[in-house]
Amino acid sequence: MPASPLPVPRRFEGRSVLVTGAGTGFGAEIAVRAAQEGARAVGVHYRSSSAGAERTAERVRDAGATAELFQADIVDWEQIKAMADAAFDRLGGLDVLVNNVGDVAREQMSWRDITEESIDHVLAVDVKGTMLCVHEFGARMLEQGHGSIVNIGSTVIVRGSARAPQYAAAKYGLLGLTKSYAHAFAPTVRVNVFAPGFIETEATLGRQDWKSGRGEQLRSMTPMGRIPGPAELAGAALFLATDDAAHMTGNYMVADGGYNMVGA
Structure with missing residues (x-):
């Protein structure tokens, strides 16, 4: 991070934003940042982390916005x-959705540890769940x-994943549904993918492989x-x-510190 952080811009004045999975991690930070802007x-969505969602909502209110909690699988x-x-009713319409x-x-x-249960779950959440939203x-x-x-993707589609092929497959699916709905909804509603590289969330920092050298290697x-925090x-x-992104739809935007540089 810069020694003197730049002032936070006010890019969402008067707008409403809903973030799914905003009880913890990256989703929580996106929700708070929207309020700061x-x-x-x-809207703070969660499935099971109600305590985390309440904490995020409190941070949102501290930043000057109203906060509404939404629970759903x-x-x-x-x-x-x-x-x-409920979101369109309680938020008075919705300007931005971050999946x-x-x-x-x-x-x-x-990859040797893959199970059918994991394949089904990852594809259901990352592809079906995002598509439904x-x-x-x-x-x-x-x-x-x-x-x-804005659909949160991953740079895993650049390099694949020998560790978890089902995850890479799901994020490829996310890209396909993004482009499809970008076509379907244009020009009224824009649909894009933001693809971060590795992020040092609490969950990542707690992983055994991360603690035993993978983090330093990356x-x-x-x-x-x-590796940035969320x-x-x-x-x-x-x-x-x-x-500023008004002419962008169906796009895949990477922010990974240069780790996955690819040619045009």
Whole structure:
């Protein structure tokens, strides 16, 4: 991080933002950052981490926005329909949706350890769940006449994953659904992917492989020389929902410190 952090811009004045999986980690930081950037209302979605969602909501309020909590299992279509209806009602319409929920199969250390249960769960959450959210919230954004959706992807689609092939497959699916709905919703609603590289969330820092040398190895392989925490990347993720990105849809934007540099 810079020695003197730049002032936080006010890119969401008067707007409403909902972030899925905002009880912890990257989702929590995106929700708080939206409030810091002037959002009038922030929706904090969670599935089971109600205590974490309450903490995020308190931080959102401290930053000057109103906070609304929404509980739903994103792989259940009826629950997503109900959440979308509730969000548009309680938030007074919705300007921005950030689909942050995803399963990276964090506990799996090798492709040899893959299980059918893990394949089903990762694909259900990362592909089906995100698709349902884009479908339901995006349809309502079309009706209101505007909106922007940011799906949190991963640079795993650049290099694949020998550790968790199901995760890489799911994130490829995320890219396909993003491009499809970007076409379907244009020009009224934009749909993009923000792809962070490695992020030092609490969950990542607690992984055994990370503590036993992988974190240090990845830092040494990253041109920027470090792995950021989630708060540092929250503003970059939200960029895709700003007016400066008004001509961007169906895009895949990377922020990984140069780790996965690829040619044009």
